[in-house]
Amino acid sequence: MTETTPQEQLEKLRTALADLPRRRSQALPALHEVDHVYGFLDTAALEEVARWIHMPRAELFAVATSYTEFRWRPLAPDALRVCRGLSCRIAAGDAAPDGEDHECMFLCAAADRDPITVRGAGRLEDSLDASVFESARALVPGGESRVTVRRSAAHPQWRGWQATMQLSPSDALGLVQRAGLLGRGGAYFPVHLKWGGAVDASTRNGQPYLVANGEEGEPGTFKDRWLMESDPQRILEGIRIACYVLGAAHAFWYINGMADRSAAAAQSAIADAQAAGFLDGLTVEIRRGAGGYVCGEESVILESIEGRRAVPRLKPPYPTERGLWGRPTAINSVETLANLPDIFEYGPDWFREVGGESTPGTKLIQLSGAFRNRGVIELPLGIPVAKIIELAQPTEALAGVTMGGPSGGFLAPGHFDTPIAPGAMDGHGALLGAGGIIGIPQSFGIERALQVWADYNANESCGKCTPCREGSGRMAEALADGNWADVEALIPLITAGSLCGLGQMAANPVTSARHQFGGSIL
Ligand code: SF4
Incomplete structure (x- = not known):
């Protein structure tokens, strides 16, 4: 095999860059091109990028260094x-x-x-x-089959979109309100309120954008990848419907930088939908993240699309008021969007047939850890955690489960009767979040799981605010030392003094573990 010379690599990069518009918002796409050509961020190549997108070299380096997935030297061939x-x-x-x-x-x-x-x-x-x-990417048996039915194969005509077009945008918004759809990304905010806010702000701040969030950077989650790989047309149809209601002409489909199969499936779905005429008048642009838990924070996604550092924005203004380039921007998870086609095809009453009165529909749950049945399972919101554990089949006695990842908490076996619904676990300091459930066996123990989450939160701090940057690291050290006095002192400082959810919720696993397991872990 012949080696590629530096000049050949540079020519390859120049060819790739030639397809990109010459502006700052192309910083991340251009950095990904460097990563694809070189396998790492070659500094000479970055200078070429800075020239191409008219961005000061120092600023481009500042952006590149804030995304933790990029590497700065090549991996060994046998790494x-x-x-x-x-x-x-x-x-x-x-x-x-x-x-x-x-x-x-x-x-x-x-x-x-x-x-x-x-x-x-x-x-x-x-x-x-x-x-x-x-x-x-296994699908665990025993669940519902709503968003996990491959809809595009059975319904190539985008019937949900066809039904949407029979309604005015405001009537379509009313239908989403009657369905009671809540966002599935972790916050469970009513979708009609988010969209209504963006539509309202459009009279002041211009035409809205939509961002379909497929960043999925929380350990223990993989349902967005499952959806994007297995049925990207369902998500794309949801994007089309959302843009119609919002009056948006441009959507960004933001996909995790490691999720190459998701991105390839999304690209192919867009090409097919364009060929079928489903995307007439709408641009859907794929953007890739580049790592870091904080990249899932919605304002970081906006910064990333604009070509800026992976650091959260101050809020307010919220994205629905002023998001991308100051325009109203609705950010919905791909799971949320995947629910829309069937809501419009079968109606809000059909959607409400499963789930709770105030939490209708299903949720994609991800099972990993000490379970025999691991993978994605679709279940009605409101079902008790105990039912999920029964379907998952623990491989050994559980000390508990994690709920909501490193920003969430734990659930002890004595609380497995708690329903999976937003807010239902608040009393135990746990969160449904994105729906990742990890079984913690007694042989592993809650203390070790707690330490893993604390170390993770410390490593993932973007460093913008001192309580999170310094405090999360010190809390991880104090936990490792069993210094509970320091842990106690740090919790309110980190929680109250941090700018974004990563810092504000970094102590959640500690407070949840103490609440549920009390003296057994102190
Ligand atoms: S809370 Fe942490 S992750 Fe969030 S902005 Fe501050 S330092 Fe960054």
């Missing part, structure tokens, strides 16, 4: 990457092979007796063993 996410640690304990540690590879359901490892310097998903990928 071993090792997932050190909580699900993999449960599978392997401390017996992980030497290699480059990854916080999470989002293949949690495939972690069985060993952590997930990837050999080679290629793109992560390209380098995976096929059987690992199949296990990682």
